Every structure is written in C-alpha cells, then in structure tokens.
Amino acid sequence: MWRNTELVRGLTLSLALLLAACAGAPQRSADPQQAESPRPAATQAAPPELPKSSSESPGAEPALAETPMHADGLEPSADTAANGSSPPMDFWAGLRSELQFTRCADEDTQSRHWTKRYAGYPQRFQQTIEQIAPLMQYVAAELRAADLPVDFVFLPIVESTYFPHRSRGERPAGIWQLMPQTARGYGAPMKPQYDGRLDYAQATHAAITLLTHLRVQFNDDWKLVNMAFNAGEYRVKNALKGSKGSRLPEPRGLSPITIEHYAKLRSLGCLIDQPERFNLQLPIIDDTRALASVELPEAWPIEFLAHLLVIDPQELKKLNPGLFGTHTPGFPGYRLMVPARAKDDLIAGLAPLPTAVSARWQRVALADPEQQRTLVLQSGLEWDLFTSINRQGGERVWLPTGTGVPKPVALSEPAGETYRVRQGDTLWHIAKRYRLRVQQLVDWNGLGKRALIKPGQWLRLRAPE
Template identity: 25%
Template sequence: MSIAFYIIAFLSACETVATRDTATVGTEPGTTPASDGADEHPVVNDQPPDDLWVRIRSGLHWQSIDNPRVARARQALLAQSNYLPLVSERANYYLFYIVEEIDQRDMPLEIALIPVIESMLDPTASSYSGAAGLWQIMPRTGEHLGIEQNNWYDGRHAVRDSTAGALDYLQMLHDRFDDDWLLALAAYNAGRGTVLRAQKVNVSASQPTDYWSLRLRQQAYEYVPKLIALSQIVADPDKYGVNIPPVPNRPSFEVADPGLPLNLAHAAQLAEIDVTILHALNPGQLRGTIAPYRSTELLLPYGSSQRFQSNLEKANRGEITQWHEYRVKPGDTLWDIARSFGTDVALLRRENGIKGNTIRAGQTLTITGFNPRRGQSGPPESDAKAQGYLVRAGDSLYLIANRFRVSVGNIIAWNELDPDDYLQPGQKLTLYPGGS
C-alpha cells in the first residue's frame, strides 16, 4: 500500500528526457511532447495543503501528454458534469489512504486516480465480468494476490486489502514491462498476456512496441488515455471549467480490533456513530458482521476508536452481538429461531438471503442476534413494570441500555426495532427496567 511518484520521461521520436525513474512513456503521431518540467512545479513551502486534490495535483506529471486519443477521453469526461463532485464525496472515505499508500511506495500519483476510473471510488462496485471493489480486481487475480474471498468476507471490496493487492500487482507489471508505466497500466486493464501478444505482433511486423503503437481491444485502447485525461483535468481544473469539491488531506479512518466477530450495527452503537458510515468503511464484510475465522479488524471514523474501545470494555460480552451458526431442526420456524436468539426475522432473512419464511431441516443459518444466550421477543416474565421513554437527540440504544441497566438486545426485542435503524428524537420506546 503506498503513494508517491516517478517523474516520468516522455518520448518523442528518438528523443528521451532524463527522469527520476527509468520509466518511459511513448508518444504516438500527433502527440505533443512533454517539456523537461523544470518550471512546471515550482518549489512551495513545506506546509501540507488542506485539500487532498491540491496534494495530488502537485505531484502529477503525465498531463503533459496530449494526442487525439487523450483529447477525446478528456471531452468525454468533461461532458459528465457531476463526475468529479460525486467522486469527491466518496473520496472523503478512501482517497487519503490510497494516496498515502502510493506515496510510501514511491509510485506515480496518477495511480491514485485509477480507482476513480475503475469504480468512481465505490468499493461495493462489481462488473458484469466479476471484477469488484475500488480497484475492480478479478476473482482469479485476487486469488493470485492472496486476497481473501469467501461467503463472509471479500477483500477485493475492503479498502486496505484491495489497495495493497492492486499496488502489488501494478508494481509487478511495472517491473515486467521494463519500468514502462503505460504498458503496466494497459496490462492492468487488459491482462499481461494480452499486452505481450500485442507486442509480439508488432515485433513480427517490425513495428514499435510502446503503448501507443499497440493494437488493443477498445477498452484497453481507451483506458490509458482516459487516465491521462483525468490527470489533466485534476491538474488544472480552472482551465477546463471544472469544480472539484475539496477533500480533507487527513486520515478518514483508523483501525480497531474488538477481538470478536462483532455485528456492525452493534459496533456502530459502541462507537456512537451512524451504522451507514461503518458499512461504508468496512465494505468487505459481506454479512453485516465481522467475519469469523479471521482477523477482527474494524475500520472506524478517525478519532472514534478510543470511544469504541471504552464502551466495548464496559459492555457485557454476553450481550454483545456475535455471529452464530444454527442448523435448522424439524419443526423450526424463522420466528422460533429469532425468538431463541434475541434477534428478529427480518435480520435472519437479510443475513441468510431468505425470501419469505421457508426454511428446511438441516439448513445452516447465520445468526447475529443481540443476546445469543437468551432471546426475548416480548415483555419479561418477571413483575417488572413497563416504563415509557421518549428518545432525545444524541441518544443511542447503547446509552439508553446503560441508563436503565437493561440490554440493547432487550430494547430491540421489546420494541420490535430493526438493529440497523437509528433512533429518532421523539421516538417512543417501552422499557422494562429490572426485567432483563
């Protein structure tokens, strides 16, 4: 995982320019050669910019390449007026981390724009061909890179795992193609074998083997020009009349380890954050709970991990939502199972892909009920009296449970709440203090 740059050389005819890296970028007829860059990036003060786009802009160099293919790609991007505003909104979650990782590896900052081209910075994106995540990694490529993929967890969607895998792959391609980043990028999109075969055809015809000279399928033919065109727009948005909303140049998340496969809805309550944010930061968790049988890493909004750990230490571990596997017995119904585990039928359906109420004996269900030891779908069987409570601004299930010394699971059961929904000020709850 990393970010930085190689100041890339641009070739025109037989000329080359000395650069920080030995990488070369070929040109095609009609291409404007890059200048030596001596005056393009004047020295600035050491104070880091507040806007991440400004940081990226200061490190771009490929935008000097200009030819008809790049111009067409640039016009296509400029025709999408909401493209970069939408990307900036998603960038608030992921882009700083990607830039940091590229910087650490001393790779070109243009690579930070690949997820923008591939997925518009949407880690949940999937293609018809099976590619997935920010970097649109294919399943077999993910396996080759050691990215975990199963029914619980898909590292291609996870921010940290996918970024590490994609950057490893790009570095390998860069080495394989003699430090030529454009060929490496073409191979990232079309496959290494496709680019090698195209080079072989050109060699047999005594033609150049640089990127611009290769005959590739349409998608790969347009891929590199699109990335260069995007770098041109990011490098000089004013020139193209584009407004790019700022993105903070600071961390958006930090890593916590709860030590158990915690349900994301309950983790959000412990961190006192909106559960949608937790899902956005942990898209690799496919079932709404930290996957069992692996690391219990959890990404939390920056600055919230201490609060999360503190609330986690105070919580009764027996009341914390964990995953369970249950084999359906003859005569079982979803309602009976939900009641036994202190969860609800809607959650059982969602986490097991069940439509309707039909289950079969022998079927294994994943259960993330809030109280695996003792479910409760109605009032307690003690003499505890019902007490009404009006939700106030800032309340969470966790805070209310602590205040009345009851479990989160019981509040949910008593009021038939959806664990993924957040409480609203003015909402009425029924509690049974002393009855849990």
C-alpha cells in the same frame, strides 16, 4: 483489470462519472495473470433510455450519470457544500504536485479528447468528486505508502466511479473491478457472507499489491502497468513481442478499450492538474469525512465494533460493503474501514479485550445488578473493563457470552424491495444499479410506456407477491 444483495441507497448527491466503455465484462481465464480479453469498466455512458450492449464502442458518449455512493459519512456536510466555492487547498494541491504521468503536459490526442468531453459537464464532475473525495484521500495515502504514483487514484474512477459494483459468477466486482481469482491471489478473498472485492479497504490493498507486482514486471513503465491492470499481464507482454524474441517499443494489437482506459486515466489527471483551465472548482476536503482502516484478524460482531466506534451499525456496514453477515470475516490481513476520527478509539477499545472470545460479544438484557455481576464474573471480564465497555448504560449490556457463530443475513432484505426516486434518476439508471431490466420496473410499477418518474416517487424493485 483481470479481474448485488442490496446496493446502498440514500445519497443526496446522486451524480457520478461513468467513464467506462461498456456495461459488462467478459469472463476470463482462471489464471489471475492471464486475461481472455481486456475488461471494460463496470459502468457505461448513459443512453437515452435502454442500456447498450456490452460491445458498446469505446468512443461512446462519456459520462456523468446517476450512480450513487452511500448515505453515510461519505456524504458532504451542509457546511462543506455551502463553502464549495472557496479555493481548494491541501489534498488537491498535494495531489497535483505529485502527479507523475497524468499532467496536462502529458496529453496526447486521445487523452485530450476525453478531457474535453468530461470537462463539458463541470457541475456533475464537481459533485462526483465531492462525493468520492474521502475514498480518493484513502487510496492516495495507500498509494504513497506503497511508493506508487498517486496518479492511480484515478483508476477506480475509470473502473467504477468508486462504486462497489456487485457481480455474479466469474466476473469483476468492486471499485477496482477485481476478478475473483485475482482478488483471492492478492488478498481480497471471497467467503460466506463476505466479498473482499466489494470492501473499499480490502480491495484497495489487493489492487495496490497487484500494481506493485506489475511495476516490477514492466520496469516502472506506468502506461504498460495500467494496460496490464486492464487487459492482463501476459496479454500485454505478448503484445510487446516482436520477431525473433525482440521487444517492440509499444504494445501491438491491444483492444481499443485498453488503449482508451489509459487515455481516460490521463484525462482525469489533467482535470485535477489544471481545473481552472476547464472552469472546474474542486471541493474543499472536509476532514471529518476522512477514512482509515484497522487490521482485525479476528472475527468481531459488527454491532459491537459500531458500539466501540460510537456510530450506527448501518453506517459501519456502508463503509464496508463487502460485509453481508453479523461478523467481520476474521482472517490475517483483514482491514475494516472506519471514520479516521474514530480509529484510535477503536484500537484502544479493542486492545484490552481477549481475542479468544472476540466473536462472542452480544447484548444481554439483565434483570438486576446481582445477575449482572454474576454474568460478568462468569465471562472472565474484570469489572472495570466491563463498565468501560458499557459506559453508556442501559438495561442491555455487552458481554462475551454468545456462541460466537456468525448468523447469516439474507441478501435480499425488505429494505431492498423499494427505491425512492432522487433528482436526476432515470429508469435506466435505477435498473442498471439494481441489476434489473427497465421493462421489469415498468411492469412491477404499472408505468406507461412513456411514463416519467419524479423525485420522491417510490418504485418496486421486486415483482408484487
């Protein structure tokens, strides 16, 4: 595409596809439509120990390594995992019936090559798909609403394995790996304490807006649309130019990375199209994990929204990894990701509240009922509305009496200073996840040159004081 504070930790299943051709992405032109070079995906195939350079060959070993998602509602329930062998229906069947250009019937030599390689790791593939299924459901629904092929639900797998990778400077980030200028131009801004590229809902909105633009530019040629998403619109247009202004039937001179990007997309579609052919079992979709987004143009305290949703504030933040502060960013078109089961409750809870004081909600400790009534009267809230918001009771109540000024949150919190090793982790994967070097982990934790790490072991992610 033209395009970490704390990375989220604690997922039981920590296996994910790493489909990209190299680890880093070159910087691009500030013009959101013009890329300096095609952008490799955010993750790369896992080497034995040390990370490969960003110039890794596109034919590198594919992919299934430990890039976790989140310890939140995205994690499969125990019941879902136990029943994973039952025949999948609903989402997968619907997706399969709607595929337009990634069916196995559309295979060629390149895509078949990647299909076989990914199918060589069936257990990891299945575990990964189960992890990211709620996000795939959400993206598929957004694609349908935009009248785009659901085949593009595989694009964030190729880009990032649906992991919201952070980046520095003018480099791509998020599940769609959007470049900063592109993200701003298509509705995923970057603000103090907020990065729209990292938010699942906001970045998906921006990516779909971009895909809609590209479909017009390339007349619904989905191969060219995908290539332009990776390499840039004008790069692909230039690759189609023949002599004397003629148009070539196929783009010429594009990077092998861009060519393989499209092959990987089609290979994933084939695995979903005919899973039995590759001895794959697709997981049953647990509807309790479904996600939805709510438009919130005003700034609201995250803890207050979590209170209305009746979920833990940290869970809400994990569903919205672009939020770094205490409040939502507050701009027209901002989308908050929430559990689908709670979406209507949130909308109903916010409907009677005055938007003029949206950012001012705070928890207040009250000494006695008389003080409570005085503050409620001063806040301008009706008593019935106050009691409805605070129906859970307790000595601390929610009132719109704060300053409304979002408080900055440090991007390196104490919780991010250590990491507990999970099954399947390697030093290389942990270092990559937290943007560190393997040698730093070795030095900070007093590990020997050939030391092995084991599940349950704690590692420092910072140099000792």
